[in-house]
């Protein structure tokens with residue numbers, strides 16, 4: 302019998318029942334909940350008079366709507382406040398653990414899940430949030446779902462699913478200095494497109510991936526959804542196990558030993574076949590900058606804004622024209638000539654400790670350029686914020702003219718007060734450069750934390766490798 | 770959930786690729802804790818000239834006359850013709866809620882993003898995948914002919930054009946059944962409670978660390 306991929310192993314371990322029509326009832330080990338995509342799910346339970354199947358398998362936090370300044374004031378916007386309060390009431394009514402805005406463990410769902418050891422290798426993990434793919438860095442089968450499915454998991458601890466096809470992205474060689482997992486993710490999306498992974502689970506492998514830290518792997522898996530894949534995966538290795546050791550919800554004692562033994566088998570067999578293989582050469586990847594309104598509209602920092610007239614496909618050509626009009630950019634403009642108004646270092650893609658360290662390293666001893674109106678650092682969680690402060694990173698940022706904020710999604714999607722004004726241009730470490738994502742009319746360029754920091758001090762995009 | 774068996778309706782063409790769920794329903798409307806009322810904010814950023822928020826009186830906002838759904842010939846459309854990778858981005862189910870609330874029953878595109886595609890089936894909305902060349906041709910036909918209507922038949926898995934041409938499509942049997950019968954998924958799954966408990970008991974023996982629940986070990 303041919304070997305199995307990691308994805309197949311995870312899948313097989315969680316099948317409760319297989320129906321003739323191909324659908325499988327899949328058991329879900331963990332669900333993360335947040336205030337935006339859960340209220341209607343709880344309401345559905347109430348209307349049907351249903352209870353939560355296994356309350357202790359869920360963890361809720363408020364992250365999307367929460368202010369990142371002065372939390373003592375509460376939430377000013379009454380609509381946001383109602384949503385956050387609704388989450389609190391639902392969690393209390395249904396017996397679910399909630400790390401609310403005031404809790405030291407609060408943070409972005411995809412940052413706190415791994416950080417607390419709540420999400421572990423070999424688990425199925427879901428959340429009403431597309432970036433649930435992040436947790437695949439721990440070799441968990443993790444994917445985003447809609448609110449109806451959130452309700453389904455609450456009520457049954459299961460989901461009906463059909464298996465995805467599998468894709469392996471092999472990254473040979475090593476990323477150069479100043480080139481990060483974010484650049485790797487963007488380069489991949491530039492290559493296969495935002496629909497390139499549709500219908501697939503992507504396993505990231507190869508020397509460059511093995512060399513990434515756990516946080517780097519999370520960044521990579523986080524962006525799998527921007528490549529169209531519902532989930533990203535990285536096999537378990539010693540780094541995975543060391544990462545989990547001692548985390549608050551990680552198993553202990555004999556259970557830890559037993560778990561580690563099982564985790565070590567969470568890798569694709571050598572003879573496993575993938576439906577699709579993609580190869581990248583890490584050494585050829587330069588820091589990346591998006592120029593358009595889709596993550597696939599990306600070029601290396603030494604490149605230029607492309608010319609739609611050279612695009613043969615008419616639908617894509619029109620998409621490029623529209624993107625350039627929205628972004629206020631002319632074809633042929635060198636990326637380094639693009640000046641920015643704001644900088645956002647944050648989000649579930651790039652607001653972990655290492656991201657802040659990399660940004661601080663660039664910022665240290667420098668100042669935010671005068672043309673940059675606002676530069677924000679929003680840690681991904683309370684724990685990240687405290688550790689960064691213990692290392693003095695906040696002082697580096699503050700001295701340079703950055704603002705140091707409370708944890709949350711913030712300007713990644715601008716549901717709270719942090720946003721771009723119409724026409725403002727932002728170097729952002731988040732994951733989506735969609736029209737209006739960071740504020741109506743706002744223009745987003747996706748970059749790595751080090752590149753965002755470099756843009757902040759230069760006032761325009763520069764190759765961070767020249768500042769290191 | 771509303772069933773979907775067969776539907777005939779006016780078609781509106783949305784001619785851009787990679788339409789993401791942020792465009793389908795912008796974030797400021799996600800603060801609602803209800804499941805209804807999103808239709809008025811479908812494609813909000815494209816549809817209106819002035820910015821809006823949850824408190825706006827949408828009836829008084831200025832419509833963008835250039836946006837396709839605002840053109841008189843497409844008013845009342847119930848079938849949306851779209852381009853590749855429709856529904857990409859955020860998993861927000863508010864996107865299918867908004868499309869359905871606006872009045873759409875079916876969507877036709879060369880491809881849909883995975884999470885969005887799944888979400889449609891939980892909301893009585895049928896996403897139909899047709900080959901890119903066929904979709905291209907439908908775009909031309911819709912634009913050429915005012916009042917262009919299509920029939921989408923899920924039972925037979927065909928789209929029928931005004932000239933009677935039958936364009937076959939495929940939907941996974943499980944999803945198809947769900948829409949045809951308007952099934953309550955949760956109720957059906959709960960009928961399998963015994964199997965779920967048996968699975969849990971087995972897994973608890975094999976991998977007990979998976980069952981260290983919150984609130985228990987604290």
Ligand code: SF4
Nearest residue numbers: 432648649710713714
């Ligand atoms: S940080 Fe951004 S992408 Fe991540 S969960 Fe929050 S809103 Fe979504």
